[in-house]
Amino acid sequence: MKPMVEITNVNKYYGDNHVVKDVSFSIFDGEFLTMLGPSGCGKTTTLRMIAGFEEPTNGSILVGGENVSDKEPFERDVNTVFQSYALFPHKTIYDNIAFGLKMKKVKKEEIKERVTEMLSLVQLEGFEKRMPSQLSGGQKQRVAIARALINRPKVLLLDEPLGALDLKLRKQMQIELKRLQKKLGITFVYVTHDQEEALTMSDRIAVMNGGILEQLGTPDEIYEKPKSKFVADFIGESNVFEARVEEVQKGALSLRTETGTVTAKNDACVQNEIVYISVRPEKLQFSEKEVEGFHLTGVVKEHIYVGSFIRSIVVLQNGFEVKLNRLAGSDLPPVASVTNLYWEKEHAVVMHSRQHQIFSLIDNVDLGEHYETETAL
Amino acid sequence: MKQAKEKIIKALGKIHAGLILLFLYLPIMVVVVFSFNTSKRNIVFQGFTLEWYGKIFENQRLLESFKNTIIVALTSTVITTVIGTIGAIGLYKYKFKGKGVVDALMYIPVVIPEIILGIALLSIFAIMKMPLGILTLIIAHVTFSIPFVVFTVRARLNGFDPSIEEAAMDLGAGRIRTFFEVTLPCIMPGVLAGAMLALTLSMDDVIISFFTTGPTSTTLPMQIYSMVRSGVSPDVNALSTLILVGTIAVVVITQGGLFSLIKTKITKKKI
Amino acid sequence: MKLKQRFKKSLPKLVTVSPVSIWLLILIAIPLVYVLVISFASRSPSGGIEFAFTLENYGKLASADYLKIYGQSILIAFFTTVISIFISYPFAYHMANSSKTKRTILMLLVIVPFWTNSLIRLYGWKTILGTEGVLNNLLMDAHIIKEPLNMLFTTPAVVLGMCYTLLPFMILPLYASIEKLDRALLEAASDLGAKRIHSFFHVTLPLTSPGIFAGSIMVFIPALGYFFVSDLLGGGNTMLIGNLIKNQFNTSQNWPLGAALSIVLIIVTLILVKIYTKVGGKIDDLGVA
Numbered sequence: 062m063k064p065m066v067e068i069t070n071v072n073k074y075y076g077d078n079h080v081v082k083d084v085s086f087s088i089f090d091g092e093f094l095t096m097l098g099p100s101g102c103g104k105t106t107t108l109r110m111i112a113g114f115e116e117p118t119n120g121s122i123l124v125g126g127e128n129v130s131d132k133e134p135f136e137r138d139v140n141t142v143f144q145s146y147a148l149f150p151h152k153t154i155y156d157n158i159a160f161g162l163k164m165k166k167v168k169k170e171e172i173k174e175r176v177t178e179m180l181s182l183v184q185l186e187g188f189e190k191r192m193p194s195q196l197s198g199g200q201k202q203r204v205a206i207a208r209a210l211i212n213r214p215k216v217l218l219l220d221e222p223l224g225a226l227d228l229k230l231r232k233q234m235q236i237e238l239k240r241l242q243k244k245l246g247i248t249f250v251y252v253t254h255d256q257e258e259a260l261t262m263s264d265r266i267a268v269m270n271g272g273i274l275e276q277l278g279t280p281d282e283i284y285e286k287p288k289s290k291f292v293a294d295f296i297g298e299s300n301v302f303e304a305r306v307e308e309v310q311k312g313a314l315s316l317r318t319e320t321g322t323v324t325a326k327n328d329a330c331v332q333n334e335i336v337y338i339s340v341r342p343e344k345l346q347f348s349e350k351e352v353e354g355f356h357l358t359g360v361v362k363e364h365i366y367v368g369s370f371i372r373s374i375v376v377l378q379n380g381f382e383v384k385l386n387r388l389a390g391s392d393l394p395p396v397a398s399v400t401n402l403y404w405e406k407e408h409a410v411v412m413h414s415r416q417h418q419i420f421s422l423i424d425n426v427d428l429g430e431h432y433e434t435e436t437a438l
Numbered sequence: 439m440k441q442a443k444e445k446i447i448k449a450l451g452k453i454h455a456g457l458i459l460l461f462l463y464l465p466i467m468v469v470v471v472f473s474f475n476t477s478k479r480n481i482v483f484q485g486f487t488l489e490w491y492g493k494i495f496e497n498q499r500l501l502e503s504f505k506n507t508i509i510v511a512l513t514s515t516v517i518t519t520v521i522g523t524i525g526a527i528g529l530y531k532y533k534f535k536g537k538g539v540v541d542a543l544m545y546i547p548v549v550i551p552e553i554i555l556g557i558a559l560l561s562i563f564a565i566m567k568m569p570l571g572i573l574t575l576i577i578a579h580v581t582f583s584i585p586f587v588v589f590t591v592r593a594r595l596n597g598f599d600p601s602i603e604e605a606a607m608d609l610g611a612g613r614i615r616t617f618f619e620v621t622l623p624c625i626m627p628g629v630l631a632g633a634m635l636a637l638t639l640s641m642d643d644v645i646i647s648f649f650t651t652g653p654t655s656t657t658l659p660m661q662i663y664s665m666v667r668s669g670v671s672p673d674v675n676a677l678s679t680l681i682l683v684g685t686i687a688v689v690v691i692t693q694g695g696l697f698s699l700i701k702t703k704i705t706k707k708k709i
Numbered sequence: 710m711k712l713k714q715r716f717k718k719s720l721p722k723l724v725t726v727s728p729v730s731i732w733l734l735i736l737i738a739i740p741l742v743y744v745l746v747i748s749f750a751s752r753s754p755s756g757g758i759e760f761a762f763t764l765e766n767y768g769k770l771a772s773a774d775y776l777k778i779y780g781q782s783i784l785i786a787f788f789t790t791v792i793s794i795f796i797s798y799p800f801a802y803h804m805a806n807s808s809k810t811k812r813t814i815l816m817l818l819v820i821v822p823f824w825t826n827s828l829i830r831l832y833g834w835k836t837i838l839g840t841e842g843v844l845n846n847l848l849m850d851a852h853i854i855k856e857p858l859n860m861l862f863t864t865p866a867v868v869l870g871m872c873y874t875l876l877p878f879m880i881l882p883l884y885a886s887i888e889k890l891d892r893a894l895l896e897a898a899s900d901l902g903a904k905r906i907h908s909f910f911h912v913t914l915p916l917t918s919p920g921i922f923a924g925s926i927m928v929f930i931p932a933l934g935y936f937f938v939s940d941l942l943g944g945g946n947t948m949l950i951g952n953l954i955k956n957q958f959n960t961s962q963n964w965p966l967g968a969a970l971s972i973v974l975i976i977v978t979l980i981l982v983k984i985y986t987k988v989g990g991k992i993d994d995l996g997v998a
Contacts, residue, residue, distance in 0.1 A: 114604050116718075131714060134607040141608045147601035151623040160619075164610035212609065451803035455815070458800045462822050462876065465833025468843060469825070472836065482846065521728045528725025536730070543733040546741070548995055549926075550978050551934030553951050554971050557958050558740035561747060561968070581736040584729060589993075613721055642826055644937050645951075649958065662828045666941055670832055678829045685824040 062089040064123075065248045066111060066216055071120030073106055073272075080106050082272040083120075088216070088250060093242050095251040097259040098269035099295070104252045107269070108218050111250065112141045125215050135164070139216040140209035144224050146201045148193040154180075154204055155189040161212040179207040182241070199230045206241070216248045223258065235262055256296050260284065268292050286410055293339035293410065300345065300383050302338045306330045313406055315354065320377045324354035325409035337412040342372070342386040344408035347394055352403035359383060361396050375402060466682070473675035490676040497673050503661035504677065510572060510657060511640040514579035519633045521580070522587025527621065529588065530595045544585045555582055556649035563650065570652030578650040579640045586639065587632035594628025741975075748968035756962030766969035775953070782949040785864065785939075786932035789871040790925050793879040796872070797924065801883035805890075816884075819877050827874050831941045834873065838866055838942070862944030870938040875931060879924040882994060886920025887913075923994040926985050930978050950974055 064087035073081035081103040088094045096104035109115040111122060113134035121130050129137050140161070148157050158179055162172045180186050183203035193201060202222060209217055222238075223231045239262050242249045253259055259266050260280045268275045268283060268291075276288045287293035290301050304316035304323065309332055314325050316338065325338055359375040362382070366389070373385040373393065383402060387393060394400040476485040494500060529540065547555055559578050560570075568574055602624065606616040622629070644659045651660050662674060748766055753759040769775070804815045822830060837843045838860040845857040860866055890913065898908035936951035950970065957967025986992065 112604075112608060114607075133612075134604065135610045135612055139608075141605070143601040143605060145599050145601050147599060147605035149602060149606070149620055149624075160606070160611070161609035164615065208605075208609065451799060451806070454799045455803045458796065458876075459818055461796075461873070462819065465830045465837065465873070466822060466825055468833040468836050469829055482841070521732060524725045525729025528722060529729070532722040532726060534722060534726060539738075540726075540730045540733060543737050545992055545995075546737050549930065549982055549992075550975060551930055551951065553934040553936065553954055554741075554744075554975060555737070557954060557967060557971055558744045559736065560958060561743050561964070562736070562740040565743065577736065581732070584732065588729065638823055642823060644826075644828055645934065648937075648955070659826050659828050662826065662832070663937065663940075666828060666832055666835070674829075678825055682825045686821065689824075 062092075064088065065090040065092070065125060066250065067121075067123040067126075068107070068111075069121050069123075071107070071110065071117045071122065073103070073110065073115065074118045080272050081110070081117075084269075084272075084274045085120075086267060086274060086277050088248060090248055091246045093239065093249045093251065093262060093264045094267060095253060095259040095263040095265075096267045096269055097253060097256060097295075098275075099254055102269040103272040104254075104267075104269045105220055108141075108220055108250060108252045111216070112139055112218050113137050138214055139218055140212050140214040141218040141220065142202075142205045142209050142222045144221040146193075146205040146225075148201055148204055148208070150193055152193075153189065154185070154191050154193070154196070157193065157204055158208045158211055160208060165212075175211055179211045182210070183207045198226050199234065202226065202234060206238075210241075210245070210247070214247065216250060217242075219249060219251045221253055222251075224253075231258075238262065260296070268295065270295070287339055287412065289412055290337050290339070293337075293412065298342050298384060299339045300342065302340075304336055304338055306332055306334045306336060308332070313354070314411065318357070319379050320359075320381070321357040322355065323357055323403075323409070324406045325411050326407050328411040330411065339410045339412065340404050340408060342384040343370075344404050345383065345385045346403055347373075347385070347387070347392075348401040348403055349394070351401050354406070355401065355403040357402045358399055359402060361394050361398055361400055363396060364393055375400060469675050470679045470682075473672055473679045475672060475675075478672065490672040491680070493671075493673040494677050494680075497671075499656070500658075500661060500673060500677060503656045503658045506572060506575075506655050507641060507658040510575045510579060510655075511637055514576045514583065514640050515633055515636045517576070518580045518583045518587050518636045519629060522584050522632060522636075523591050523622075523625070523629050525584070526588045526591035526595060527625075530592055531600075544588060547582045547585050552582070552643075552645040553649075556646040559646065560649040570650060571655040574650045574652070575647060575655055575657065578646050579636075579643065582643070582646055583636040583639045586635045587629075590632035590635060591625060591628045594625045594631075598624055744968045744971055747965050748972045750965045750968075752963045752965050758964055766966045769966060770969060770973060778948045778953055779950060781864075781947065782933055782951075785868055785871065785947070785949065786929045788868050789875065789932045790879075790929045792868065792872050793876055793928050794883075794921060794924065797876060797879040797883050798921075801880050801887050801920075804880075804884050805887040819880055823877065828937060828941070831870055831874070831938060834866075834870060835861060835941060838869075861942065862946050864943065864947050866942040867939050867947045867949075870942040871928075871932050871935060874935065874938060875928045878927040878931075882923040882927065883917065883920040885994070886917040886923075890916055919990060919994065922985055922988060922990045926981060926990070927995060930981060933974060933977070 066088040068087070069085050071081055071084050072079070080101075084103070084107060096107060098104045106115060110117050111124070113129065113132060113136075117130060121128055123129065124137060124139060149160065152160070155176055158176045159172045162175060167175075176189070177186075180188065183206055185200060185203055185207070188196070188200070188204075193204070196204065205222070219238075223234050226234060235258060238249075251259075251262065260283075263280055265277060265279055266283050267277045270291050276283060276292045278286075283292060283296050287296060287299070293299040293301055302318045302323065304318045306314055307317045307322070308315040309327060309330060312327055314327050314330055316323050316325060316336070318338075323338065330336060357377070359377040362374040362376050365372040365374075367386075369389065370386045371389050371391075371393065373387060375383045375385065377383060385402075471483065473490055474486050474488065475483050476487045476489070477483070529537070556578075559574070559581065563570060563574050598621075603616055603621055606620040607613070611619055642659075644663065647657055647660060648663070651657060656664075658677075662670065665671070665674065746760075747758055749762050749764070750758050750760045751763050751765060804812055807815065835842075839845070840857045840859065840861065842861070844860070845854075848854045849857065894912050894916070895908055898912045899905070903911065933949060934951035934954075936949055936955045939947045939949050939952055954967050954970045954974070957963045957970065982992070
């Protein structure tokens with residue numbers, strides 16, 4: 062697959078504030094790529110640099126093989142769908158959608174044809190004469206999408222486009238957007254802080270945090286094989302244990318945590334290395350007896366009924382609360398009883414990258430500084 | 439008991455409001471009434487006549503000063519609105535060295551007594567050897583009304599979503615195109631309000647005009663100022679009445695929406 | 710190449726910001742500095758300016774005659790401000806408590822008089838107050854008075870004219886602050902047992918004081934300079950600081966002295982504005998809009 066967007070060593074400073082830190086990645090032609098991360102992680106800034114609203118402090122951005130770094134937004138073959146929709150309040154829906162073509166001086170008849178086509182694509186036939194203020198949120202969103210897509214951009218940038226919609230409508234629009242992207246085959250770069258949205262819609266996800274690209278991969282990879290504690294925590298839920306590698310065997314690791322011994326699949330670890338192990342709540346299991354390779358006990362604090370499953374909390378000796386999701390109806394140890402915990406060794410993800418290790422040691426603090434000192438060295 | 443008290447307070451409020459309005463309109467009513475007075479002196483009302491309205495057109499100096507007033511007001515309003523609007527946008531969007539100074543300068547005409555700006559402008563025109571006349575008047579009027587345009591436009595910009603401009607550029611509109619197609623229409627109400635304010639300030643100004651006007655460029659206020667001590671002839675009353683009616687008409691037409699709104703509300707109430 | 714690009718990037722900034730900045734610099738900053746310079750110069754015999762540094766002008770300002778005029782001018786401005794507060798507050802309160810339609814109408818009615826030149830309106834007052842004026846005629850016809858009252862060309866007439874011209878500048882900020890007042894606070898006060906009068910003094914008045922301060926600044930400062938009001942209604946019997954400055958630049962042709970007077974007036978203004986911001990006032994509330 063050929064890359065449509067190539068971002069190479071891009072940095073962005075606002076004064077002394079380093080908001081995007083040496084980010085490099087490629088986006089393939091026809092791909093649905095999502096930049097995911099908490100607010101302030103640099104995802105929107107990265108998107109805005111692709112659009113041309115912001116200029117990278119250094120680094121280069123290529124769209125369709127062409128360096129666009131010093132091109133104005135109106136000179137780029139990309140279009141944006143804004144979080145606030147940014148419809149022109151004084152223009153009708155027709156004029157809003159036709160705007161881009163008018164700027165390109167496309168013939169009137171063709172504009173008319175293409176606007177009609179777009180309106181039917183987003184199922185808003187008959188809305189031509191209305192003003193934006195007369196539309197609902199979902200309808201405005203469709204107009205915003207139509208207005209961008211009518212220009213047949215190489216890349217469509219979407220900045221949290223569903224953020225202002227209610228849950229039900231958002232779910233519906235997610236499916237519609239994905240369908241639209243498949244149908245048109247246009248590259249979509251999507252920004253969101255909603256991990257569920259990212260997982261359901263994307264071909265690949267770029268997880269960002271503190272200006273750094275933490276991990277880039279398919280939803281599956283991101284969810285099943287998080288490369289850092291941040292990714293493990295941010296995507297879905299996870300129990301993260303800090304552990305020391307006790308023994309390295311052929312297929313498995315024996316690890317010692319503060320409160321017991323656990324097992325994970327061997328993932329190129331060295332003895333005595335400090336690693337993090339991430340286990341999803343649904344992968345953790347109760348056992349009356351000790352399971353081979355595991356010595357991990359705790360007291361059942363509570364069971365919470367959450368509809369399709371039951372959420373259990375088990376407190377370990379050091380006070381760490383382990384989360385388990387079990388199917389409703391399965392056998393559960395009673396509250397206040399002591400229970401053993403275990404998992405299938407392939408369900409535990411071992412994270413041992415040195416760089417990420419540093420980050421995960423300091424939870425939720427300014428990660429930038431540490432990164433900078435590291436690169437400075 | 440409580441309700442009765444409430445009613446009395448409301449009634450007193452209404453009476454007071456009525457008295458204030460009477461206070462505000464009394465001198466205007468006097469001017470209007472005396473424009474129909476047969477007596478040449480504005481002292482006793484003797485009888486009804488339209489004579490003075492015809493006399494306006496015989497009074498060359500009055501007509502000339504009226505013409506000057508209109509020229510100065512319109513020209514300075516256009517210049518102020520253009521500079522003020524693009525200035526407001528620039529000051530709203532960009533940071534630059536010395537921005538604090540520009541902001542501070544903007545408040546000066548609003549806060550300091552007008553007479554200071556008047557003499558300051560007079561002094562600077564004197565060094566620049568600019569003869570006082572229409573040109574100096576226009577420059578002076580632009581100077582004191584720029585801040586008011588900047589403030590009203592800026593207030594409008596505060597409620598303006600910057601993504602709308604970005605959207606236009608994203609869709610292929612250059613900066614100038616974006617300004618005319620998108621930004622300007624969106625802030626138009628603020629621009630018009632600013633222009634109205636500039637026009638009003640210019641037409642009403644006495645103090646700054648007093649210092650920056652020359653013998654060939656007498657404006658209506660200056661003409662009146664020179665006549666007022668000896669006594670104003672009733673044709674001035676007539677002209678003032680016409681101007682008042684004219685401005686009210688302009689406002690009613692431009693603010694037509696507002697008035698029709700009030701009207702529909704009133705009729706709704708009746709139903 | 711790099712330089713050209715930089716220029717291209719900052720072009721929108723230059724185009725939008727320069728005209729207004731340059732205008733304000735040349736026509737406000739420089740003239741005011743020049744006034745400061747003149748204030749240290751002296752008057753040449755022919756009425757021009759001689760640029761030799763002197764403090765003489767400032768020395769003259771302390772003469773007894775001038776001090777009397779400052780006192781009178783400040784007193785007039787003070788009374789104008791106080792009277793304006795008392796008559797505007799109930800009106801603004803009534804306005805803020807009216808229905809939306811009525812508010813708009815009242816607001817328009819306050820603004821409409823501005824559309825007639827203030828000189829014309831003051832001339833209207835002259836017609837009313839004169840010895841043979843409307844008011845005297847009415848009172849004599851009604852046999853309330855036998856001799857016409859001497860109302861015109863007195864200090865109270867000047868105060869009346871000032872109040873009249875400056876009233877909207879008091880009403881509008883007062884209205885803005887009363888309108889912002891959260892009604893729930895008054896209900897809370899009465900719920901907690903405060904009588905109407907108590908809740909007025911303990912809740913309404915403190916919370917609307919920013920409006921009172923803003924209005925006071927907007928009335929007091931111009932009242933020091935509105936020379937045409939005293940010219941018209943004071944008939945030369947009442948001198949304001951404004952008249953004094955005007956005379957130096959006009960009839961006496963003593964610009965340096967007038968400049969020194971202006972500098973003093975600027976300082977007084979700045980002190981007042983400083984006090985205003987100290988008590989929590991916002992500069993932005995001082996605009997007409």
